[in-house]
Amino acid sequence: NPTEPSFMPKGEAKAVFDIPPEYLINRYKDVGVQLFDRFGEEAAERIPVKQIALPDLKRILKLKRRDNFSLFIPAHRDISKQLIDIFMGMRDVDDLQSMAVYARDRVNPYLFNYALSVALLHRPDTQGLNLPSFMQSFPDKFIDTQVLNQAREEANIVPTGSRTPIEIPMDFTASNLEEEHRLAYFREDVGLNLHHWHWHLVYPFNGPREIVNKNRRGELFYYMHQQIIARYNLERLCNALKRTTRFTDWRDPIPEAYFPKLDSLVASRSYPPRVANQVLRDLNREQDQVKADVTRLEQWRDRIFNAIHTGVVQDESGNDIPLTEFEGIDILGNIIESSILSPNRPFYGDIHNFGHVFLSYIHDPDHRHLESDPIFYRWHAFIDDVFQQFKGTLPRYPxxxxxxxxxxxxxxxxxxxxxxxxxxxxxxxxxxxxxxGMDFQPRGSVxxxxxxxxxxxxxxxxxxxxxxxxxxxxxxxxxxxxxxxxxxxxxxxxxxxxxxxxxxxxxxxxxxxxxxxxxxxxxxxxxxxxxxxxxxxxxxxxxxxxxxxxxxxxxxxxxxxxxxxxxxxxxxxxxxxxxxxxxxxxxxxxxxxxxxxxxxxxxxxxxxxxxxxxxxxxxxxxxxxxxxxxxxxxxxxxxxxxxxxxxxxxxxxxxxxx
Ligand code: CUO
Missing domain, CATH: 2.60.40.1520 (Hemocyanin, C-terminal domain)
Incomplete structure (x- = not known):
């Protein structure tokens, strides 16, 4: 979309990019000029885009535009790291802008948004930039499909200025007959989900080491998620529900059903439901290079418990690293999440991330992990319990x-x-x-x-x-x-x-x-x-x-x-x-x-x-x-x-x- 400046909006004024013809993807090549004229009329500003020598995006484009993107998929991680490296490697802001413009119509939009956000957050020369909220860019990640359809309808029929807000009905994923539903106001809170999304943007587990290696990031992974679970449990007690139960019996059926009402605007399809009593399945998906079975997850778990109980972990060369009173939790956080700071990923694996992958594959071939799904909390309750076992080995405060x-x-x-x-x-x-985040015609606020x-x-x-x-x-x-x-x-x-x-x-x-x-x-x-x-x-x-x-x-x-x-x-x-x-x-x-x-x-x-x-x-x-x-x-x-x-x-x- 040549009208939207992707990261330099100045107030409400529209701006257009002057795109070098070489940058247009084939399907726009012929109409590029007309498009530009059509949107150019409304524009208060034309932003020149410098032409630079472009890197080869072939491997990055293996993730198709309409695929869903998940950092939990190793292949997607590698791709995102490449794109972050490209954005980070641009010499100056002009080159970065040029690269971003070039990539935007080619690269998977979630991947693009993620990689560019990480780069803008970490480049010294982009510390002052304002970006649209993730919710604004991808409302389908947060808002019920029916509401989006209504919003589109309103935009088509009602001129800007007279549009009235579309009300999102409360508790939209189930009826009140289902117990777990009482917590929908919390799990589906857009602000909570935005916080979580931003946290993972600020503390990526993958990518250039200088970005990942932040002070106490492993410990903060533990603490921030521990607090999400504590807050969730307090809400549950307020709603006459007991604390969430840890998801530990990985071979047993999962009683919780889940029916997301979100549709992906990017993938143009809806997220399938998970009916009650589904069981984790071994994964073998060539397309995503995901091959793992539940046994492997159990192996990682046992090795981590063993490390906790002996108080030492082994790095890749077989050296012992003690899990000390203050720094141990940070090392353990990186092992369990896991991040590239894990001292031994081949041995301790990638348990938390893979848990999310396993759970989402049960019902969701697009492997999203939904914070609005009760199983998300049960999984993190398990993860937190592993951390608590470690905390249980530490000296008590006198x-x-x-x-x-x-x-x-x-x-x-x-x-x-x-x-x-x-x-x-x-x-x-x-x-x-x-x-x-929506293609309205005519445009304007909805x-x-x-x-x-x-x-x-x-x-x-x-x-x-x-x-x-x-x-x-x-x-x-x-x-x-x-x-x-x-x-x-x-x-x-x-x-x-x-x-x-x-x-x-x-x-x-x-x-x-x-x-x-x-x-x-x-x-x-x-x-x-x-x-x-x-x-x-x-x-x-x-x-x-x-x-x-x-x-x-x-x-x-x-x-x-x-x-x-x-x-x-x-x-x-x-x-x-x-x-x-x-x-x-x-x-x-x-x-x-x-x-x-x-x-x-x-x-x-x-x-x-x-x-x-x-x-x-x-x-x-x-x-x-x-x-x-x-x-x-x-x-x-x-x-x-x-x-x-x-x-x-x-x-x-x-x-x-x-
Ligand atoms: Cu934030 Cu599992 O790490 O959801």
């Missing part, structure tokens, strides 16, 4: 390490509207523009209106006594359900994996009494709605300079509207945990004053070290010390637990216009 002498947390209050220590949740409707969870803004009010000289601390805020699915009190060894991180920030403590106030929207976990759906909100003016946002990185961050779980109409009881740890043991000396540094808990900070020296998930990442069986017994004076409730109000409010 009291001396957990406490902060002279620092006492006297009280914690959450203030929202109404009763203190009550979080209030409800449904909210928001509009996003889909037009970039909005869809979707319904998502939301909470009222709140503030933490924390009273801290410091009996010593002024000093700094890290305030860590977590929350977990107060009881298990049967309503019984927890053993901390079980409750600890249920804690979801809400915030982490540095505090300056004066001598004596301190009052710490912190607003919910400052959370180090989340990004604001506007950032999740960048460029998508209704007619938001594009400000100069804002184009300098760093697209990919900035899109990583838990969606703020899902910070708090849904709760229940009666009020779901939770334990709010606050800890002030000694900043001397936490600090990482570096300048973190860079764009998009505000969602570091799950995403880190671009080009920086992870900004907290403690193990991720601290202090709940390990088993409690001997003699401690409950959360209360775990507490040292610098920690405090406040009982809170999450109250859900079943009404739908429109997002206020800003």
């Amino acid at each position: 009291v001396e390490q957990l406490s902060y002498d002279g620092v006492t947390v006297d009280s914690v209050t959450v203030q929202s509207q109404g009763t203190p220590n009550v979080f209030n949740t409800y449904w909210q409707q928001s509009d996003v523009d889909l037009s970039r 909005f869809v209106r979707f319904t998502h969870l939301q909470h009222q803004p709140f503030t933490y009010n924390i009273m801290v006594n410091n009996s010593g000289a002024p000093r700094q601390g890290t305030c860590r805020i977590f929350m977990a359900p107060s009881t298990d699915e049967r309503g019984n009190p927890w053993l901390l060894q079980d409750q600890r994996t249920m804690f979801i991180e809400l915030d982490r920030f540095v505090v300056n403590l004066q001598s004596g009494q301190n009052t710490i106030m912190r607003r919910s929207d400052q959370s180090s976990v989340t990004i604001p709605f506007e950032r999740t759906f960048r460029n998508l909100e209704a007619n938001r003016p594009q400000q100069e300079g804002e184009a300098l946002e760093q697209f990919n990185f900035c899109g990583c961050g838990w969606p703020h509207h899902l910070l708090i779980a849904k709760g229940t109409p009666e009020g779901k009881e939770c334990d709010l945990f606050v800890m002030i740890s000694n900043y001397d043991d936490d600090r990482v000396d570096q300048d973190t004053n860079v764009p998009c540094n505000d969602a570091s808990s799950y995403c880190g900070i671009k080009d920086r070290l992870y900004p907290d020296r403690r193990s991720m998930g601290y202090p709940f990442d390990r088993l409690p010390r001997d003699g401690v069986s409950t959360l209360q017994q775990f507490l040292t004076p610098n920690m405090r637990v406040q009982n809170v409730t999450i109250k859900f109000n079943n009404r739908i409010l429109r997002r206020p216009k800003q």
